[in-house]
Amino acid sequence: MKKNEVPQDNGEFKELCYAVDDKGNYITTKSTGWEPKSIALSNAIEEINERVANVKARVLNNETSPIEYYMELHKMDINILTSYVGLWKWRVKRHFKPSVFKKLSTDILQKYADVFEISIDQLKNIEHGN
Amino acid sequence: MEINFTHHQTAHCENGVVSNLMKHNGFDISEPMVFGIGSGLLFCYIPFLKINHGPAITYRIMPGFIFKRFAKRVNIKIKREKFKNTQHAKTRLDENLEKNNPVGLQVGVYNLTYFPDDYRFHFNAHNLVVYGKKNELYLISDPVMETVTTLTEKELEKVRFAKGAFAPNGHIYFPTEFPKELNIEAAIIKGIKHTCKDMLAPIPIVGVKGIRLVAKLIRKWPKKKGNKIANHYLGQIVRMQEEIGTGGGGFRYIYAAFLQESSKLLNNPKLEELAKEMTIIGDLWRDFALEASRIYKNRSAKENAYNNVASQLESIADKEEVFFKKLKKSI
Numbered sequence: 001m002k003k004n005e006v007p008q009d010n011g012e013f014k015e016l017c018y019a020v021d022d023k024g025n026y027i028t029t030k031s032t033g034w035e036p037k038s039i040a041l042s043n044a045i046e047e048i049n050e051r052v053a054n055v056k057a058r059v060l061n062n063e064t065s066p067i068e069y070y071m072e073l074h075k076m077d078i079n080i081l082t083s084y085v086g087l088w089k090w091r092v093k094r095h096f097k098p099s100v101f102k103k104l105s106t107d108i109l110q111k112y113a114d115v116f117e118i119s120i121d122q123l124k125n126i127e128h129g130n
Numbered sequence: 131m132e133i134n135f136t137h138h139q140t141a142h143c144e145n146g147v148v149s150n151l152m153k154h155n156g157f158d159i160s161e162p163m164v165f166g167i168g169s170g171l172l173f174c175y176i177p178f179l180k181i182n183h184g185p186a187i188t189y190r191i192m193p194g195f196i197f198k199r200f201a202k203r204v205n206i207k208i209k210r211e212k213f214k215n216t217q218h219a220k221t222r223l224d225e226n227l228e229k230n231n232p233v234g235l236q237v238g239v240y241n242l243t244y245f246p247d248d249y250r251f252h253f254n255a256h257n258l259v260v261y262g263k264k265n266e267l268y269l270i271s272d273p274v275m276e277t278v279t280t281l282t283e284k285e286l287e288k289v290r291f292a293k294g295a296f297a298p299n300g301h302i303y304f305p306t307e308f309p310k311e312l313n314i315e316a317a318i319i320k321g322i323k324h325t326c327k328d329m330l331a332p333i334p335i336v337g338v339k340g341i342r343l344v345a346k347l348i349r350k351w352p353k354k355k356g357n358k359i360a361n362h363y364l365g366q367i368v369r370m371q372e373e374i375g376t377g378g379g380g381f382r383y384i385y386a387a388f389l390q391e392s393s394k395l396l397n398n399p400k401l402e403e404l405a406k407e408m409t410i411i412g413d414l415w416r417d418f419a420l421e422a423s424r425i426y427k428n429r430s431a432k433e434n435a436y437n438n439v440a441s442q443l444e445s446i447a448d449k450e451e452v453f454f455k456k457l458k459k460s461i
Contacts, residue, residue: 001412006378013374024406039427041248043365044182044362076294080252
């Protein structure tokens with residue numbers, strides 16, 4: 001990549017790139033982004049938003065518990081959530097069931113609320129959570 | 131207290147921390163030198179593992195290995211510590227700062243408040259340097275950022291104790307002993323040999339063979355997974371390749387810069403020629419990313435388009451195979 005070919009896509013982040021100057025020597029220069037990369041990133045963000053919207057509908061439909069909603073909202077998957085909350089994976093999965101979620105003790109609810117940095121109230125009612 | 135530490139922005143965090151810590155201790159080591167001597171370059175497809183619901187592909191070796199190999203090859207000693215207790219982790223960090231010792235830290239990205247929101251994923255192998263503490267604020271030199279920044283005690287604790295894969299557990303590290311003179315020449319040769327071995331490894335998921343395997347998978351994705359998922363996967367490959375930290379072209383440009391610098395140090399003109407070749411290969415990786423992005427931009431690509439990018443990858447694999455065989459012979 002030549003110095004004058006370093007892409008500038010007006011991103012907020014100025015990152016360092018390696019490029020070649022007129023004499024063929026490597027120099028460092030800054031790039032504000034590149035379209036193929038920005039599209040990939042915005043597609044990935046869109047994908048996450050879709051997952052969040054999807055799980056939100058399922059919570060409102062009583063198919064899953066708010067824990068799964070907050071998990072997606074925080075870009076987590078089940079393994080990441082499991083390690084943050086410090087419980088076995090099968091227990092976390094079980095807590096996705098609305099019937100099980102309703103009976104959870106305050107202690108357990110508080111654990112999840114701490115991970116997501118919300119109150120138990122917000123945890124129980126996802127409408128508060130946005 | 132504030133340690134007199136000079137922040138230099140680099141492309142990649144791990145190289146950057148090592149290079150900045152070396153410079154602080156009076157050794158002028160560039161980022162590409164750290165990357166090359168530490169044999170950072172790689173290609174690897176990790177089967178059965180999903181990252182952000184997509185394939186796990188890496189263009190570099192495991193986090194932490196660059197520094198480990200670099201230290202071994204230039205013969206410096208590093209002290210590393212991990213913690214279970216957050217209070218203990220904080221005390222040890224503060225003690226080091228009191229002793230005027232800037233410290234490298236492994237952290238998670240998700241809660242790094244100074245990162246743009248869109249870049250905050252659960253990635254736990256980011257590196258930065260803490261070089262002081264003022265009014266309860268830690269002074270941070272994050273190598274991928276243009277300038278220095280700060281984090282509160284609570285914010286730093288959170289990123290030091292991020293959870294999930296590669297959880298940092300408060301990991302701190304700093305060089306403790308240096309030889310009188312660094313034997314850079316021998317270290318460069320070791321670094322290059324190791325990278326050639328990795329890239330030409332007879333393992334189907336690693337190096338040149340790994341690139342061919344991914345090309346084969348790309349051909350299958352649209353039929354097996356449907357266009358939507360195939361596009362998501364392609365986007366993921368491009369992100370891994372061009373994400374902040376790679377310096378562009380999946381680390382190929384940084385590696386070319388390393389070869390160019392080495393050519394002068396070793397007085398070996400062949401390496402200068404190979405640096406030029408690596409630059410061209412880097413450009414081919416960029417072309418591949420551009421073509422791939424055209425597919426996921428339109429979202430309605432024909433199967434032919436996937437085959438085309440797969441062929442691009444295969445031709446890159448052929449060129450890299452020839453390249454690394456030549457590189458191996460040139461030193």
